[in-house]
Amino acid sequence: MLRILTFVLPLALWVWAFIDCLTTPEDEVKHLPKVVWVIIVLLFPLVGSIAWLVAGKRRGGVRTGPAGGAGGLSGHEHPRGGRPLAPDDDPEFLASLKKDNKQHEDMLKQWEADLRRREEELRGGDEPDDGRRS
Missing domain, CATH: 1.20.5 (Single alpha-helices involved in coiled-coils or other helix-helix interfaces)
Structure with a gap:
């Protein structure tokens, strides 16, 4: 059972990080262009996935940008949580x-x-x- 988990958990992390990287809007990607992050996650599955989760995506807080406008809300988001x-x-x-x-x-x-x-x-x-x- 432990052998299966040592294979399945990193694979699940890699798949989740890859999909998250692909679906993240360009304005929420930090430090590197989105294409570079996708390549890093693909070429270095475990290290790239952890790096993406730690440093690749802007998480939480108020979003600002073209969709967010000056107030950070696009008109269909809750004012406190930022959720639609x-x-x-x-x-x-x-x-x-x-x-x-x-x-x-x-x-x-x-x-x-x-x-x-x-x-x-x-x-x-x-x-x-x-x-x-x-």
């Missing part, structure tokens, strides 16, 4: 749903009115005039 908000917790998303719903209701009312008008136009020419002739 769920859609049902995001007031901007809920407001946009209400706005879209109102627009759809207005459009449906316009369509119904247009349909009634067209039906009246079509019926106007087909209805008998109650036996009256001019």
Whole structure:
């Protein structure tokens, strides 16, 4: 069992560090370009993985940058934790749903009115005039 763990644990660490390195945005990579970190993790699995975990990625804290803006939040992150908000917790998303719903209701009312008008136009020419002739 111990022999298996000595092989599986470093392999799992290497795979996890490699995937983490690939999926990390460029603005969160520290010290070296992202491509260099990927090569280090690939060529030196154990040492590269540990180096990536220790020194390669900016972890925690407030993010600043193009996506974060001046306040460090992109509009869909929780102000304290920096984690994304769920859609049902995001007031901007809920407001946009209400706005879209109102627009759809207005459009449906316009369509119904247009349909009634067209039906009246079509019926106007087909209805008998109650036996009256001019």
